[in-house]
Every structure is written in structure tokens, then in C-alpha cells.
Amino acid sequence: MTNNHINIIFGENDLMIEDVIALSEQRAQPVLSGDAEFRNRIQNGADFLDRELREHGHIYGVTTGYGDSVSRRVPPELVAELPLHLSRFHGCGLGNILPADQARAVLAVRLASLCSGYSAVSVDLLDQLTGLLAHDITPLIPEEGSVGASGDLTPLSYVAAALIGERDVLYRGTQTTAKDALEQAGLTPLVLRPKEALAIMNGTAVMTALMCQAFVRAQYLCKLTSRITAMASIGLLGNPAHFDKRLFAAKPHPGQAQIAAWIENDLAHLGPDYEPARLQDRYSLRCAPHVIGVLADMMPTFRRTLEIELNSANDNPLLDVGENTILHGGHFYGGHIAFVADGMKTLVANLADLMDRQMALLVDTRFNHGLPSNLSGSGADRASINHGLKAVQIGASAWTAEALKQTMPASVFSRSTECHNQDKVSMGTIAARDCLRVLQLTEQVVAANLIAALQAIRLREKSGEITQAQLGPDLVRFIDQLKEDIGFIDEDQPLEATLRLVISRIQGRHWALYDGEVA
Template identity: 60%
Template sequence: MTDSRSITFDGRALTIEDVCAVASRDARAELSRDPTFLARIRRGSDFLERLLREDGVVYGVTTGYGDSCTVVIPPEFVAELPHHLFAYHGVGLGRMLDAEETRAVLAARLQSLAQGVSGVSVELLDQLAAFIEHDVLPRIPAEGSVGASGDLTPLSYVAAALCGEREVLFRGRVQPAAEALAALGRAPLRLRPKEGLAIMNGTAVMTALACLAYERAEYVSRLASRITACNVLASAGNAHHFDEALFAVKPHAGQQRVAARIRADLAIESDKPAARNEQRLQDRYSLRCAPHVVGVLEDALPFFRQLIENELNSANDNPIIDGEREQVLHGGHFYGGHIAFAMDSLKNAVANVADLLDRQLALLVDTRYNHGLPANLSGATGPRAAINHGLKALQISVSAWTAEALKQTMPASVFSRSTECHNQDKVSMGTIAARDCLRVLELTEQVCAAMLVAARQGVALRCAQDDVVPGAALQAFQADLERRVAFVAEDRALDTDLIALLTAIRAREWTLHDHA
């Protein structure tokens, strides 16, 4: 835990940043002890229990699940039903969600249940909050959700862990959930009627992953703007392509912000490159149109935020238990269509940024287009230049990562499958879309790491060759890169540099301001 800040779960709206802060352990999660909030939670569970005593029929409480909703559960088995739900959904495969992703899932589920219309007990919320507080992380397989009827299979691993079953990561070791609970002096939860559905029948996994994807994409947008400025400088490009008056006549706000960032970064302290700029009146699209490409991502982010945060702050299970009006409302709030759309769209916009940077690097390493820089940005001179190949292989890897990112942009949401005896006959695929989006971000961050190596090399070569003095922002950025990455004078393996830069990107170590 790196911050004393706490985030209170009391039914009021949280932001993407709140979830990400809990996920990264930069903030504590606390369940509200406000009497009004706790009374609201209890009203729902009390109403449900009274309804059961009065022989009410409630889906998933006195009936089977899904297509089995026509099966009536004998009263003596009602208490066992929630445990059967997480038992038979223990069919997940694939990689396990990492620690940050798992914390985000727990936070997203707690936030939904804290809305007070899921019919759960305060004890369930307490157990979830304790898992976050003590960093008890259920081992959640990433694959097995179709994103409608919620993230049933992955969330079954949360439900099971709360009840002392399956495995968790706790204190640096994978161990049975029962052991972790015993170490904390907590008893396994015994789920009440509807609580299995409340935990599992929702969009917490896709929403959690969407929060993490959003924050990473926002940083990629800012970093791509800075990298583009470096590449314009290294390429002896035309800074007037980012003129304020030019962008005033096409007023996409995000596009204007990107142009403003690049324009501010290109404020130079020497006009010596001017003669070289005259070689080409207009730079190629990957430089000239960078604000138009990155700007699509920048302009889309506020819309995606709205979709993600609405889902985060919703009750998204079924049925809804309205303790105030004493109603049971059967519906389909577990459907993850909004997250699916946001993630399918976000991965498209991010992959386009990777493609933009890939094209910029292709110009930088090619002597036909880089305005006098050495081939492959090699720093070797004299007779040894013949055996050195600079960033040749790096450009190949960037091309591979970009191609894979672009391949991942096929929308997952159009691959709805009819499942579960045609009860779940139209599903969102939101969790697959979110996982795809994170993969595209991973690949794009790798492209960015490579571009930072190229920026360090290209800017140094241009400044030495043309006696250019960059503006303050790029000077500071270049100095930082020079501390991190040695100049490539002789060929060497760059993987260690790339891993270090990738770590820095994911830790957001560079403060990248708007300049707008």
C-alpha cells in the first residue's frame, strides 16, 4: 500500500481511477458503516427472506438457474442452491487474472452489490471488503465467460473463495482459500438465497478489465503524442503541420489537444532545421496526420468513460431485489453490451495508434525518407559502420507487434453464440472484448517502448548532425531517455532496455501534460 487514501463503498458513484487505485494498492477500500447505507442493504435481504417464508417464487432462489427456471426447488434445498451455482461453474481455463486485475474485479463486484438492490447481506459485503483490504486474491481463470448472464464462470471463483473453497493468492503464496481465511480469523461465508447469483450474475470481470484498459489507453494517447514530436524532430519534419490556426478549422477537441501537445513539444530554440524542412513541403501522413489518428482515441475516451462508469456504478445482476418498494424485478442487467462495445471500439483506436508509430519508425530508419540520418539509425561510424545494423531488427519487431495488434481488432461482440439450451441465446462477449483490448494495449505499449529507443537514438543523431537545440520539454525528455538507454554505437541486444522502458510505461513514470 503506497497511499493512505481510502475509497468508501457506500453506493455512491466511483470513477475508473478509483477502481484502478484499489487495483494497484494505491488506495484502501472501505465498506461504509453509515447506518443509512447498512439499513438499505439489510432491507433487501430482509424482504427476500420474508418473501421466501411467505412461499414467494423468485428466480434462482426457489427455482433452478437459466433454462432450469421451470424447476421448482424443494424448500429444504433452497439454502444449498447458491453453493451448487459456484460449484458447477468451476470450469474456467486459460491464464489466471493477475493481482491487479483480480483486485479490480473484487472492487467492481463490491460496488455493484453496494447499490443495495441485489438482496445480499451486509456479511457478504464485509467478506468482499476484507478480501480487498487484506489482499486475498481468488485465482480467477480468464476464459469461460460469454458476457451475458454475467461473468458467471470467472466470478464463480470469487464466490467459492468467499466461502473458503478453491485457491487464493495470499501473502505471496497460492494456497487454499480456507487457509487464508483461517489466517485472518475469518469464517467461510455461507451464502444466503440469491447471494450466489448476486456475486456471479453480473459484469464485474469485464468492467474491471475495462477500467484498467481505459487508464492504460489514456496514457498511450499522451505518450504517442510525445513520441510523435520526437519523431518529427528526428525526421527534420515540418512543425507547422500542428499550427493552432490549422486545427481551429477542424474542431475535434481531442484532435486539437494532440496537436497542441505536439506543437508545444516542438517549440525549438534554434531555427537551423528550417532549410532542411524545405526539402518537402508536406511530411508524410504518419507525421502530418498524427493528431488525426491519435485524436480519434483522444476524442473517444470521454464516451468510453461514460459507458464504463455507468456499468461500474450499476446494479447488474438478476433479479433485482427492491427492498424499498418490496418488488422482485426480473430482467437482464447482466448483459455486458456497453462494455463490449467500448472495448471493441477502444482496441480499434489503440491499434491504429500502434500502426501510426510503426509507420513513423519505418520512415526514421530508411535513408530515403529520414532526411540524412544514417541507415537504421545506426550510431556506428568509420569502417565499423559496415558491420553495424542499428535498429533494423527493432523495426521488424515493431512491425510484428503492430500486425498482431491489428489482427486483434476483430470485434468480439459480433460473435454472439446461443448457449445454455437457448436461454442465453444472445450474449455480449464483453469479457472477451476486454481481454482482447488489454492484449492490444500490451502490444501497443511494446511498440511505444521500441519507439522510445528510436526517439532517443534519432533525436541524438539529428541534434548532433544539424546542431538542433530542442525545446525545454523535449530536452528534458531526451535527457531522461539518455539516462535509461545508452546510445547504440555498436550493435547490442536491446531486450533489456525494452523491458525496462515497458515497465516505466506501465508505471506511467513520465508526466505527460496536455499543453492545452
């Protein structure tokens, strides 16, 4: 586990997406607020529930069955066992196990929500959730099985199970039982109070956590695809006038203008002697700010929606201690997150399409203005047997097609389930998983085009058509970093390892790009 001195305090201020990411990447440690007012608010919720149970004895999910089973009364002697049953019968997830960083994000998001004080959980539960994060105990959460309302019930049951010492977890990267992990960490299995399993499971934590990760990846792609567009423009002897700030003052979408400004800045050193090959470049260059800019302009909306959900009470029922009222509603419905996921994946897939079209121009002698076929750097005497980036471009086309295919919105595929109690559901978690898949595929296409654009610039430098002075200091610095990972492609060679390395750099947000954020 990474040692660090950054603390994220739960229970004092709202969390930002970056807080969730810092915790998921173990660049920060969680701390549950010791503020007396916060702890009293949490305790008052638990006390209110106990009082209601004693005085009225009829509370959904406490003295009743769950969902369509609400009409089934639970006798007092079985109330204590009911939360355990909820955590157990939902242990039916399938599919891939969420990676540890995603599981940590889930823990952070659920903890943030429960700290809002409406869920009638105990301080002990919040302490235990904090302890899982602090000691790097990550539940093994299958990614499939949620319809996104009544929340992420099945995947979050694996969080509930870890808290009470059931099922398997990763403890500092090693798989073991939850019971053993808690013991090694010096923690005691939690005994769930009435409603606590429901409070843990009946919310949007999984879809929200996944979309927090998607957000930072999309944010980075806005910058990286802008930088690659500048490199592709240089490689294709493109016209830098397409990114003139006066153009974007006439159509002033702020994100679009920011993208154009970044590209214009990267091309600012080409100088008066530079002669573009065409007066008007093809759309994948000329309209790049208009493609990337749609995502850039939507990012503030995506952020606002995600952070509202992240810091909201999204289980059911909620307890208003100030009004001594139990509120029955549907805040577990993940419609807002589903919309962000469906919207984001469409805009990200458009980046894949843009990068694929740029690469298609770069490798084709009919459109690349004098570059060798498939960007092969071999000498003339060996050109007949060398094929450069031909197969990588085929791969990029395949990855793009798959990304575009994944853009069908998941949120419109609601299915009536659970005896028609859950008869309209959000599919938010499926949408979030789709979004991450589109991001993965797009990052693969971006890696391919980055290799192609770098190769094109190397070839222009080798022929003397472009000098380092024309690239400017920012691009030269970036290209020098790329050269540490990406060799010049002269003789044919397997490029899988290079692609995987570049993709890992992209996903790790390895290169510092432009100042300022798209959000």
C-alpha cells in the same frame, strides 16, 4: 502490501475508474461505509428477500434452478444449498490466471455494484468482499469461460469460492487455499444466503474491471504517442506548422486539437532558423493528431459508459424494496462494455500502426533525411557490420500486424448457449481481453519507436543539426529521463532487456507528460 492512507469508501459515492485502479495497484484501501442509511438499505434488501421467500416461496435462483433450469423447483429443505452449487459447478474456467492487480480490480467492481442495494445481499457479504481487498486475498481467476451474459458467471465463481473458503487464492502474493488465507487474515468463511451466489456471479464485473485498466493505459498512450510524434518530427526534420492551432480551430474536434497542441508545444522551441526537410510531411507525422485524436475524442464516452456500468446493479433478478417488487431482467448483459472494448481496441491498434509507420521512416535512409541506416550510431569504419535497429523495426512490424489482426469485433460473435436460454450474448469479456492484448502489442510498438526517436535526436545532436535549446525544457527533461534507461546504440547489442524495461515504464505510467487529461 503497500501501506497507504488513501481510503476508497464503498456505499457513499459512485466510484471512478481511477478508484478501481488505485485499489488494483494497492495505492488505496477499501472501506465499507458505516453510514446507517446505507447499511439499512442493504439489510432491507436481504430482509425483503427473506420475507418473499416465507410468504410466496417462489423466486428465480432461490427456489428454482438457474437459467434454462428455471422450471425446476427446489424444495425448501434444499434452498440453502443452492448458492453453493452455483459457485461450484461454474468452477470450470480455463486459460491464463488473471494477474493479481486485475483480480483486485474485479473485487472492487463487484463490490461497487452490490453496494447499489438492489441485489438482496447481506452486509456480511459486503464486509467479506471488502476484507478480501483489504487483506490482499486475490482469487485465482481463469480468464476464459465467460460469454458476457448471463454476466461473467464462471470467472466470478472464483470470487464466490474465495468468500466461502474454497479453491486457491493469492494471499499477499503467495498461493494458498482460500480457507487458510481467510484464517490467516482473521476472517471467517462466508455462509452464502439465498441468491447471494447469483448476486456475486451474475454480473459484468470481470469485463468492466479489465476495461477500467484498459482505459488508463489508453489514456496514457494518447499522451505518450503525442510526445513521440514530436520527437520523430524532430528526428525527421519535420515541419512544425502541421500542428498549428489555427488548423485545428478549422476542424475543432476537441481531443484532436488537444493532441495537436501538445505536439505544437513540444516543437515550439525549434526557432526561426530551423528548416524543415519538406513542405508537407508524410501522413504518419502530418496526420498524427488526426489518428491519436480519434481515441482522445472517444475517451469521455468510454469513461461515461464504463463508470455507469461500474456503479450499476447488473445482476438478476433485482429487488426494489421501496416498491416491494422483484424485477426480472437482463442487466447482466455486457453489451455496453463490449462496445467500449471493441471500439477502444480498434483505435489503440491505429496508434500501433502510426508508431510503426513513423519508425519505418526513421530507420530508412530514403526517407529519414540524412540519418544513418537503421539509426546505427557506429563510426564509418564499423558501419558495414552494424545494423542498429533493423531487427527491432521488424519486431515492431510483427507486433503491429498482430494488433491489427486482433481488431475483429468480438461482440458480433454471439453464440446461443445454455439450452438456448442464453441465445444472444455480449462476448464482452472476450472483447475486453482482446483490448488488453492490443494494448500490450501497441505498447511494444510504442516502446520500439520511442527508442528509435530518441536515437534519431541523439544523432541529430551529435551532428550539430539540433541543439538542446531547440528541444525546449519539457523535451530535454523527458529525454534526460529516457537516457537513464536507454543507452546510445553504436555497436550492435541485444535490445530485449531495454525494450522490456521501456514497456514496463509505459505500463507503469512512469513519465509525467502533459498537463490535463484525455477523458
